[in-house]
Amino acid sequence: MSENNGVWVFSEKFDLFLEILGKARELADRLQTELAAVLIGSNMQEKASELIRYGADKVYLIDSPVFERFQAEAYLGVLHDLALNYRPEIMLIGSTKNGKPLAARLATRLNVGCVPDCARLNIDDKKRLIGERMTYGGNATATVAFRTKPQIATVPPRAFEKPEPKDHKGQLIRLDVKAEEPKTEIVETRPLEISSVRIEEAEVIISCGRGLEKKEDKVLLDELATVLCGQVGCSRPLAEDRKWFSEWVGLSGHKVRPKLYIACGISGVIQHVAGIRDSKVIVAVNKDEQAPIFEIADYGIVGNLYEVLPALKEALKKQLQ
């Protein structure tokens, strides 16, 4: 049997595709193997050229109106077919709500392992892919390797920087693959109202938790955010229990890594901490001296956020002038 070869990337989200491509380029160079992108969709010629500029040596292009939008079985069938025919060594798949189950199903069909949400990827001395992911609700990082090939890992958004496009040469390979019969039917898609700037992109985040007594008091955070050119976030209870926000920061929500994260009235349960752990500086404001948030904060203030936030706003205004 011939050996598995090549590092492959796939994501149905193009931004994430490019982010993963940058890291995959490094891995392929390390293994001295080729980097291939699998592009599925309709009218994808331009995107295919872009993938080459972003580092792909080969683009397997499956371009047909039937693939215009993501359909799990159709896309899965393509990846499965290609993996059987070309036998890649590594397959990196964008870890979105559609991408992760896709990777799991592909791994099941190929009878191989899959490691989800790798925030770090490396090649070890034995040329194995090594992935790192958060586990135990954010209490720990697991370092894992694979016993089977292809080594399938999923990669979350913003884990890696999008590379700079270059004058890179690559080969475009058009393939004709028949779409597999869908098992489900999409009845309706309605866009979600999301904040205009993604919270993952924010350099400063001021976040509130249960310590915020009324929805209207969010204005205190908004005012500080204005001074710091930051964004306002919250912990899960304010979004899920009180419905004051539509999104939250934490393991099950947005994982962020701003330069500055100010946690106000957030106790610091492990799932929240897991979402902010990579922040450069963490400030905690909490009335409860024993709150676990202080354990992971660089600066802690034991106090009432209703007094501290306005005072901090004034102090910053004064000192930043």
Add this chain to the structure above:
Amino acid sequence: MKRIIVCLKQAVDVSQLKVDPSTRQLLTAIAPKKISDFDKNALEEAVRMKEKLGGTEICTVTVSAEDAKTVVREALAMGADRAYLINDAGFKEIDTSGTAYVLTEAIKRIGGYDLILCGETSLDSFSGLVAPRLAESLNIPQITSVGKVSVEGDTVTAERTLEDAVETMKAKMPALVSVTREINQPRIPSLMMIMKASKKEIVTWTGADLGIQKEKINAKIDVIEVLAPKTGRKKVKITGENVTEIAEKLAKALIQEGIVGR
């Protein structure tokens, strides 16, 4: 609907997990266990469906290397009719691939189901792979990340919350649906429900009972290490005479860090 199957994992209660600070190892052996939160939401949804539609039997399936009866009793108290516990010390190193395989064999044995409900991911390992693997190996439709679900005739309709959209999807049953924590608020069983549950049946199978092939549960993943992250935070408490002084000290520190202002 004749039968709903709910997959339940006995998970480490991550909120009570302790770390040995000198080695950064997790003390998982002494950590309390409970039904994985997401699976509890799946069970709650099953019970609500049964209340609405009637004539449905709810079976739970748990794959575990350790005894999980206490956890399963809670599920029965919440409203499951029968629990299947696939308990085998040979499952100690099992990963998502092996778990999905054992679940597949158990569910085939139980049979006669219309719907499988799973949590989207598990509280402790948080991989989110078992549900899609299970549906794939049973070769049935799957709808993941579901925040709302309903059944009509032989069709299940569910709302998926994606990154930038809400997608309504439908499938012919039998099908698998994996739910998020946002779908419902699981009930807390009353004393009466707990008493009633003690009379319900727990069916215990081993791997051998299901004809599980050993090589198929071998891990496909090598876990090299699991370590708590280095904290490395400064943990400076800022104090002062009054809130103005405290705020000014903090502002100064943040400016010195070079993270605010220019």
